[in-house]
Amino acid sequence: MAEHHFHLKADWPGGRNSTGYIEAGNLKTKISIPPEMYGPGAGTNPDEMLLGAAATCYIITLAAMIERAALPLQEMSMDSEAVVDVTDGVFTYKKIIHRPTVSLTDEASSQDYRKLEKLVHQAESSCMISRAIKGNVDIELEESIQ
Numbered sequence: 847m848a849e850h851h852f853h854l855k856a857d858w859p860g861g862r863n864s865t866g867y868i869e870a871g872n873l874k875t876k877i878s879i880p881p882e883m884y885g886p887g888a889g890t891n892p893d894e895m896l897l898g899a900a901a902t903c904y905i906i907t908l909a910a911m912i913e914r915a916a917l918p919l920q921e922m923s924m925d926s927e928a929v930v931d932v933t934d935g936v937f938t939y940k941k942i943i944h945r946p947t948v949s950l951t952d953e954a955s956s957q958d959y960r961k962l963e964k965l966v967h968q969a970e971s972s973c974m975i976s977r978a979i980k981g982n983v984d985i986e987l988e989e990s991i992q
Contacts, residue, residue, distance in 0.1 A: 853871075855869050862885070863878070864886075865888040866878065866889075867889075877892075878891060879891060880893060897942060900944075901944060903975035903976065904973045907969045907973040908969035911969055915961055915965060918958065919949075919951070920951045921948075922946065923946070924946040926942060926944045926945065927945075929943070940984065944989075945989070947991075947992065948991050950962065966991065970987055
């Protein structure tokens with residue numbers, strides 16, 4: 847069994863409405879509470895980072911699966927959305943909606959498209975971030991295959 851360790855250093859100078867800084871490998875950014883949650887909105891925040899982790903994990907997993915299946919990929923992009931519920935002052939990360947758009951080249955067969963449809967859904971359950979948050983945050987797919 848191989849284990850990979852990732853490290854993050856965080857600096858936070860003061861109270862709730864301060865602006866901090868994180869550094870983890872290639873990730874180097876300011877952090878603060880978003881304005882929607884009555885913070886200063888400088889840099890990124892945990893809500894955006896969880897959405898970013900889930901989205902990048904999904905699209906990278908899907909790309910790897912498409913490559914392994916030798917599908918003739920033309921283009922792939924994705925929009926993702928996070929829904930955070932606020933009830934009685936309690937913030938709950940409710941769901942993430944991924945909206946991938948995938949197109950294959952003109953040489954693609956109907957069998958390629960059937961396989962692609964399966965992979966689009968399989969990638970979500972194969973992504974390690976999706977598996978890590980399963981049971982806590984719902985993940986929905988609204989795919990567009992062209």
